[in-house]
Amino acid sequence: MNLSFHQRWELFAYAAFVVAILLLPLVADAFWLNRFAKYLVFGMLGIAVALSWGYAGILNLGQGLFFGVGAYMISMSLKLQSPTSQLPGAQTPIPDFMLWNAEPDAMKDLCCITDGSWLWIPFQYQGFGIAMAVLVPALIAFLIGYAIFRLRVSGVFISIITLALVLLVRLVIIEFQPVTNGFNGLTDLGWLTLGGVEFDPYLVSTYYIVAIGTILVLLLTRLLVAARAGLILQATRDDANRARYLGYNVAAYQVFFFTVSGLIAGIAGMLYVIASEFASPTFLDLAFSVSMVVWAAVGGRSSLLGACIGAILINTVQATASESEMLGEAWKAIVGLMFVLAVLYLPRGLAGLARDLLDRLREQVPTRRGALPTPQRSE
Amino acid sequence: MADIIFIGLSLGSILLLIALGLTIIYGAMGVINMAHGELAMIGAYTAVMAGIHLNLNLILAIPLAFLVTATLGWLIERLVIRRLYSRIMDTLLATWGIALLLQQMIRLSLGLAFFGITIEGMGTGLQSVTLPEAFSQVWRIGDFVLQPYRSFIILVTLGLAGITWLLLYRTAFGIQVRAIMRNPEMAAACGIDVRRVSSITFAYGSGLAGIAGLLLAGLKTVSPDMGASLVVDGFLVVVVGGVGSLVGTIVSAGLLGQINGVVAILSNDILARALVLGLVILVIMWRPGGLFNFKGR
Numbered sequence: 171m172n173l174s175f176h177q178r179w180e181l182f183a184y185a186a187f188v189v190a191i192l193l194l195p196l197v198a199d200a201f202w203l204n205r206f207a208k209y210l211v212f213g214m215l216g217i218a219v220a221l222s223w224g225y226a227g228i229l230n231l232g233q234g235l236f237f238g239v240g241a242y243m244i245s246m247s248l249k250l251q252s253p254t255s256q257l258p259g260a261q262t263p264i265p266d267f268m269l270w271n272a273e274p275d276a277m278k279d280l281c282c283i284t285d286g287s288w289l290w291i292p293f294q295y296q297g298f299g300i301a302m303a304v305l306v307p308a309l310i311a312f313l314i315g316y317a318i319f320r321l322r323v324s325g326v327f328i329s330i331i332t333l334a335l336v337l338l339v340r341l342v343i344i345e346f347q348p349v350t351n352g353f354n355g356l357t358d359l360g361w362l363t364l365g366g367v368e369f370d371p372y373l374v375s376t377y378y379i380v381a382i383g384t385i386l387v388l389l390l391t392r393l394l395v396a397a398r399a400g401l402i403l404q405a406t407r408d409d410a411n412r413a414r415y416l417g418y419n420v421a422a423y424q425v426f427f428f429t430v431s432g433l434i435a436g437i438a439g440m441l442y443v444i445a446s447e448f449a450s451p452t453f454l455d456l457a458f459s460v461s462m463v464v465w466a467a468v469g470g471r472s473s474l475l476g477a478c479i480g481a482i483l484i485n486t487v488q489a490t491a492s493e494s495e496m497l498g499e500a501w502k503a504i505v506g507l508m509f510v511l512a513v514l515y516l517p518r519g520l521a522g523l524a525r526d527l528l529d530r531l532r533e534q535v536p537t538r539r540g541a542l543p544t545p546q547r548s549e
Numbered sequence: 550m551a552d553i554i555f556i557g558l559s560l561g562s563i564l565l566l567i568a569l570g571l572t573i574i575y576g577a578m579g580v581i582n583m584a585h586g587e588l589a590m591i592g593a594y595t596a597v598m599a600g601i602h603l604n605l606n607l608i609l610a611i612p613l614a615f616l617v618t619a620t621l622g623w624l625i626e627r628l629v630i631r632r633l634y635s636r637i638m639d640t641l642l643a644t645w646g647i648a649l650l651l652q653q654m655i656r657l658s659l660g661l662a663f664f665g666i667t668i669e670g671m672g673t674g675l676q677s678v679t680l681p682e683a684f685s686q687v688w689r690i691g692d693f694v695l696q697p698y699r700s701f702i703i704l705v706t707l708g709l710a711g712i713t714w715l716l717l718y719r720t721a722f723g724i725q726v727r728a729i730m731r732n733p734e735m736a737a738a739c740g741i742d743v744r745r746v747s748s749i750t751f752a753y754g755s756g757l758a759g760i761a762g763l764l765l766a767g768l769k770t771v772s773p774d775m776g777a778s779l780v781v782d783g784f785l786v787v788v789v790g791g792v793g794s795l796v797g798t799i800v801s802a803g804l805l806g807q808i809n810g811v812v813a814i815l816s817n818d819i820l821a822r823a824l825v826l827g828l829v830i831l832v833i834m835w836r837p838g839g840l841f842n843f844k845g846r
Contacts, residue, residue: 317834321837323834325638327788327833330829331834333781333784334785335830337822341823344819345819345820345823456777456781460645496663499653500663502653505646506648506649506652509645509646510629510643510650513633513639514632514633
């Protein structure tokens with residue numbers, strides 16, 4: 171393979187990252203593994219943001235919408251598998267909160283115990299929940315993308331629409347309390363069961379489900395942006411009109427990548443629930459969606475791996491800091507400050523910093539050894 | 550029904566003050582100021598602190614709140630925004646960081662909390678201001694109950710909207726601001742000091758937010774995270790009204806405040822919010838420029 175200097179280092183970075191994630195269970199205990207699984211999920215969110223923001227130039231302030239919907243879909247299935255949903259004498263499993271909300275003489279069956287509880291019926295099959303967790307966020311993303319990119323809504327207006335949408339869905343979830351348990355979210359979930367094997371969130375195998383999911387998402391997305399479609403996407407980001415005049419259907423590419431970004435966020439939501447055993451409307455808070463953008467910005471918005479590592483790094487430090495109350499409060503201030511400084515001085519994030527350092531290193535190495543020829547620039 | 554409309558009007562007024570500041574700042578500089586709600590929060594805290602430490606009542610604290618937040622806004626523009634005019638979308642992120650910083654500044658009593666010092670009126674808890682005596686009684690006109698504090702809010706807002714209009718349309722400074730709104734490069738080429746005008750505009754918009762926060766402090770409890778929802782609402786008003794349009798902002802603040810107020814009382818809060826959000830999405834889809842927008846370049 172004939173790779174340029176940067177490509178070789180990028181390959182090395184991806185390989186190192188993958189190996190590090192896969193080997194982590196050798197050094198971490200169950201508690202930290204479970205935590206780290208959640209951070210890997212946040213890493214996936216970083217990838218989703220980098221894809222839509224860095225590559226497509228679409229600042230989506232409502233990524234939490236897809237994450238939240240994915241999380242709720244799988245949670246409905248897992249809730250029905252939970253021991254707290256098994257009622258003696260009932261035909262079907264019934265979530266405990268529905269029982270608390272139901273009229274005393276209501277029929278104890280999913281079809282009619284509360285208004286809209288029939289929506290839960292197909293979720294008795296876990297496969298349905300998993301399929302919905304993947305498909306529904308992608309479908310929503312497609313519909314939103316189709317509506318906004320066809321109408322050529324652009325720039326900050328996309329951010330405002332996505333922001334309004336995530337808040338809207340959050341309100342809907344809170345409002346339909348009989349179906350969604352409102353503010354409290356879905357808790358006391360059962361474990362994911364695949365082929366008769368139960369995945370306790372604190373098991374190494376559960377960590378591997380999340381880890382392999384993250385690696386697959388990272389690598390596939392990286393291949394996707396290097397493919398022809400990805401290159402055209404970047405062209406539409408840099409100059410939508412020029413791409414249009416060159417004959418490309420700009421909206422189609424934007425819709426496609428917006429959908430992929432939503433799909434990734436949905437999968438992340440599903441994996442998060444598997445590791446954390448709850449889903450709540452806080453997933454759709456504005457602050458959470460903006461946090462994702464922060465992670466990607468600090469890690470490097472135009473680098474998928476950078477954004478992923480940024481998310482993992484920030485969350486790891488955050489978890490350590492918030493163990494003491496004072497540090498936790500201070501940490502929030504530090505995040506704010508770090509963010510301002512990152513935007514001001516590191517617009518390409520940690521990934522950009524790493525690249526600059528590498529470039530400097532390369533300039534020095536040949537002069538020290540003297541004999542080596544300078545590598546050909548192929549960019 | 551008249552009562553409900555009146556309450557909606559007073560809520561719309563506060564919304565209008567938030568949105569006025571935002572739309573001037575966004576219109577003139579293209580900056581999405583995510584810290585705008587936090588500036589309002591600082592305004593509210595100024596009222597609290599002025600009451601505790603300076604014995605100033607709410608009305609007398611208005612100039613103080615304006616000064617404090619305008620200075621803060623001026624500093625933000627000077628230290629951060631100014632470096633980001635070449636990549637304007639990044640201001641959204643930087644100001645979000647500033648918003649976090651401002652919140653923590655209040656929570657940690659300006660950082661003194663680390664040394665075990667707490668300033669009365671700050672900290673993580675809830676604060677409130679006592680309204681002056683004159684606002685406590687209720688005037689009745691037939692069936693209609695007139696709450697004096699809410700009328701005061703409406704009057705202050707009307708006054709400030711008037712001042713803003715005069716400033717923008719009847720002064721040399723206003724002409725410069727409007728020139729920058731239409732085309733900053735051309736304005737600069739005509740000899741307008743764009744940077745100076747920008748920092749003053751930013752400071753003025755921040756000051757309006759501060760007064761909005763102060764007025765809100767008389768209605769609700771004051772807490773460090775009260776600003777977060779304000780900036781979202783403010784932006785919805787700006788987007789619906791049309792960026793940089795004074796009339797549009799006033800109409801859409803009235804409209805959204807009214808929908809929010811009326812539906813919240815007739816049905817429930819959540820439905821009201823949902824309706825407003827849905828409406829805003831439709832407006833952006835249908836008329837991305839807002840309901841009242843001049844043809845920009």
